[in-house]
Amino acid sequence: MCDLCMKHGAGGKWYLNAEHYSNQIVEKYNLRDFLMEQYKNFEQISVRKVHGFNAVGMGYKLRIPIIGRIVKHTAEKMLHSTNPPTNPFKAEGHIGQVIPLEDAIAILETCAVEPIIEKNCMCRYMARGEKEACCINFGVMSEIIDKLPRFIPEKDKYFLTRKQAVERFREHNRKGYIGTIWFGPYPYINNLCSCANPECAGLRPRLDYGIKSIYKAEYIVHYHEDECNGCGACVKFCQFGAIELDRVRKKITINLDKCFGCGLCRHACKQNALHMAPRDETPGFEKDY
Amino acid sequence: MANQIKGKTKITIDYTRCGDGVDVDPRECRACLKVCKPAVFLLHETLGAVEENPYDPKKWRITALWLDLCTRCMKCVESCPAGAVAVTWKE
Ligand code: SF4
Ligand code: SF4
Ligand code: SF4
Numbered sequence: 128m129c130d131l132c133m134k135h136g137a138g139g140k141w142y143l144n145a146e147h148y149s150n151q152i153v154e155k156y157n158l159r160d161f162l163m164e165q166y167k168n169f170e171q172i173s174v175r176k177v178h179g180f181n182a183v184g185m186g187y188k189l190r191i192p193i194i195g196r197i198v199k200h201t202a203e204k205m206l207h208s209t210n211p212p213t214n215p216f217k218a219e220g221h222i223g224q225v226i227p228l229e230d231a232i233a234i235l236e237t238c239a240v241e242p243i244i245e246k247n248c249m250c251r252y253m254a255r256g257e258k259e260a261c262c263i264n265f266g267v268m269s270e271i272i273d274k275l276p277r278f279i280p281e282k283d284k285y286f287l288t289r290k291q292a293v294e295r296f297r298e299h300n301r302k303g304y305i306g307t308i309w310f311g312p313y314p315y316i317n318n319l320c321s322c323a324n325p326e327c328a329g330l331r332p333r334l335d336y337g338i339k340s341i342y343k344a345e346y347i348v349h350y351h352e353d354e355c356n357g358c359g360a361c362v363k364f365c366q367f368g369a370i371e372l373d374r375v376r377k378k379i380t381i382n383l384d385k386c387f388g389c390g391l392c393r394h395a396c397k398q399n400a401l402h403m404a405p406r407d408e409t410p411g412f413e414k415d416y
Numbered sequence: 417m418a419n420q421i422k423g424k425t426k427i428t429i430d431y432t433r434c435g436d437g438v439d440v441d442p443r444e445c446r447a448c449l450k451v452c453k454p455a456v457f458l459l460h461e462t463l464g465a466v467e468e469n470p471y472d473p474k475k476w477r478i479t480a481l482w483l484d485l486c487t488r489c490m491k492c493v494e495s496c497p498a499g500a501v502a503v504t505w506k507e
């Protein structure tokens with residue numbers, strides 16, 4: 128299990144601990160106003176200076192010796208913070224994890240607090256100017272988004288039953304969108320996303336800069352080579368670049384260090400050669416989150 | 417991890433040609449956002465805009481955010497109908 132589960136999972140996975148979804152948390156930390164302020168200003172967060180610092184050109188700052196380490200450390204400390212959130216312009220306590228379809232369904236069926244809605248993904252909008260309804264919200268967060276028209280899908284029905292939410296998530300996942308679940312801010316869970324690289328602002332710090340903004344899933348891919356016919360369909364489903372096709376042998380090679388355990392490659396494989404196994408029971412990867 | 421392109425890239429958007437300085441709404445055009453493979457640009461409301469009116473169409477602009485990930489392909493410069501994007505670098 129990852130350290131998020133150890134600290135916040137009450138014996139299981141942190142994101143299957145229903146307590147984190149409850150409205151009581153929202154009232155306790157006064158998150159209604161906090162989230163309203165944060166989402167009203169969402170697209171500005173990376174350009175707004177907090178303590179004299181914003182994300183513009185961050186990659187260059189990270190390359191500077193010593194200063195780079197401080198920037199990385201400060202960013203991780205902020206993202207992993209478990210203090211009561213104070214500043215809506217900071218991504219405080221905003222840490223997430225990749226999850227496969229099964230766990231997303233479990234969240235939607237058992238943990239998510241109603242009302243459940245589907246809103247336009249902020250990341251795709253900020254990065255591409257495209258409005259795509261694929262981000263699922265719960266509880267108080269749904270009420271807040273309902274007051275912010277730019278997040279509300281124009282055509283789609285956006286209040287969903289649990290069953291509809293499962294169906295929508297399944298569609299996104301089959302299409303190749305990475306399932307992710309987030310504290311936002313800790314200890315409240317209100318966002319179940321279907322992400323893409325490089326648009327996702329939560330994956331980018333980890334994939335491009337090595338900052339732990341998101342953990343690998345509690346799973347890792349297991350490949351049954353005998354079943355594989357070398358069709359290559361799984362390669363482009365892996366947004367983490369873990370799969371390569373060996374055209375001569377007509378088999379794939381998987382770089383397990385790169386596997387985030389999203390489970391998307393399975394949707395591409397008609398031969399049933401790709402399966403998911405618990406990460407913490409996979410020798411050499413028990414602690415690789 | 418990040419591609420390590422040598423030197424520093426500088427990307428500027430001329431806000432007298434696109435964005436909140438003029439009547440060209442980057443949310444309508446989006447050309448630079450679409451062509452950039454590594455998604456270097458950010459579409460956002462100008463700072464302070466929200467306090468006045470969060471939905472004012474004249475309050476949006478583009479900032480080049482992830483400068484070090486730019487591959488210097490120049491597609492954004494070529495595709496910008498307003499000639500607002502400039503990409504320069506020192507080796
Ligand atoms: S190998 Fe499969 S499970 Fe692992 S990251 Fe790639 S698509 Fe996801
Ligand atoms: S999709 Fe399945 S059969 Fe095709 S290359 Fe990938 S693992 Fe092999
Ligand atoms: S030069 Fe190419 S990589 Fe760089 S910002 Fe423009 S489109 Fe993106």
Ligand code: SF4
Binds near residue numbers: 441495
């Ligand atoms: S391509 Fe040019 S005009 Fe279009 S949004 Fe980008 S900067 Fe503005």
